[in-house]
């Protein structure tokens with residue numbers, strides 16, 4: 001007997017700006033990621049203030065899901081997907097974010113995508129804003145630094161809610177909102193990039209601006225949730241957190257405390273805002289010690305309380321160690337760096353692989369909130385090489401996913417209410433952190449390379465057939 005519930009949402013996850021391409025087709029406007037060049041593990045990608053003809057911008061074509069969506073969704077269906085997590089490109093609907101009328105052609109595209117999902121019995125799970133905002137809003141308002149963004153985001157939400165009310169039930173307001181607690185969130189999510197051109201990891205950090213931007217995003221999220229609950233009671237509204245579990249590197253109480261602080265600021269702060277609808281007590285001291293003052297309107301507290309989410313989703317790739325000790329070996333990570341854990345191995349990109357940490361995280365989150373959880377990103381970014389038989393034998397990816405699903409099963413046995421699982425980049429796509437194609441996550445290989453070449457043809461990897469079996473047995477056969 002499977003431990004996962006009968007209606008468990010097995011599927012996969014992608015984001016519009018990382019796989020759709022067609023960046024200027026059918027009236028779409030440029031987004032912040034459309035201004036980002038390619039990079040690699042060693043060389044950071046850049047954000048530019050205009051498009052340089054001599055540079056490569058990977059989101060412009062990406063894997064061209066825009067023109068391949070029927071073929072791709074058919075492949076997802078063949079794997080047995082019950083759900084498909086994707087996002088809507090805000091700039092397809094409102095090219096600058098400031099129009100009064102939406103772009104009909106953009107709306108039609110998502111009609112076709114969601115209809116195609118329905119045809120295959122796949123439930124869409126839609127991220128409203130996944131690391132993508134109109135570049136015009138970054139230029140004019142310095143992104144979420146401005147309160148104006150709340151109304152503009154609401155205009156966008158109202159249009160897509162009404163248009164897709166019969167097609168989409170599950171919505172996530174912002175992808176990995178907590179990346180705004182870290183400097184990398186300047187470019188990725190808060191859009192504080194007005195006038196900045198240079199490597200994304202060197203954008204001058206504006207801590208005050210980031211936390212003010214987060215406040216605006218929390219209010220926007222809460223307003224969207226409240227509006228959805230009032231007008232579309234069938235909707236289920238969720239948050240999405242980049243959950244980076246960290247451990248104290250040593251039993252030194254100073255390390256334990258440092259880790260507790262780290263967990264509070266990077267993981268729990270944004271989670272608490274979404275689920276409990278108010279600033280947690282520990283932020284007062286953090287703001288005071290960091291010279292941060294949050295400008296709030298009198299109505300904000302009520303809005304935040306009224307717009308708490310129905311379910312909690314998160315990405316989980318790795319864990320980290322925190323220490324107060326000097327001279328320890330550092331490691332990389334998706335949005336946060338830490339100390340090397342001697343018990344774990346890391347991916348080729350330095351992300352420490354920790355399946356047990358997923359069970360631990362699921363228990364920690366569920367214990368705190370007691371609302372349904374979903375793992376909406378997980379996976380191994382790896383270099384895939386074709387074997388002599390011309391196929392991709394990605395046993396390393398299967399091993400990674402199997403180990404994580406095993407730990408999800410343990411968490412369910414622990415009593416955690418887990419709704420579903422959508423591994424990241426179920427079809428190869430552009431990496432968010434580096435802009436590479438070479439960092440592949442997919443069950444489906446796409447013939448597209450870092451230099452922009454490739455015929456975009458799709459091929460099934462070994463993991464495709466493995467995941468098909470996992471879904472068919474509701475997670476019982478992980479062999």
Ligand code: BGP
Pocket residue numbers: 015018131175176242315334377381424430431432433434439
């Ligand atoms: C998450 C993002 C995704 C995705 C993933 C993998 O942080 O939500 O957009 O890209 O990480 O990261 P990367 O693409 O950098 O390997």
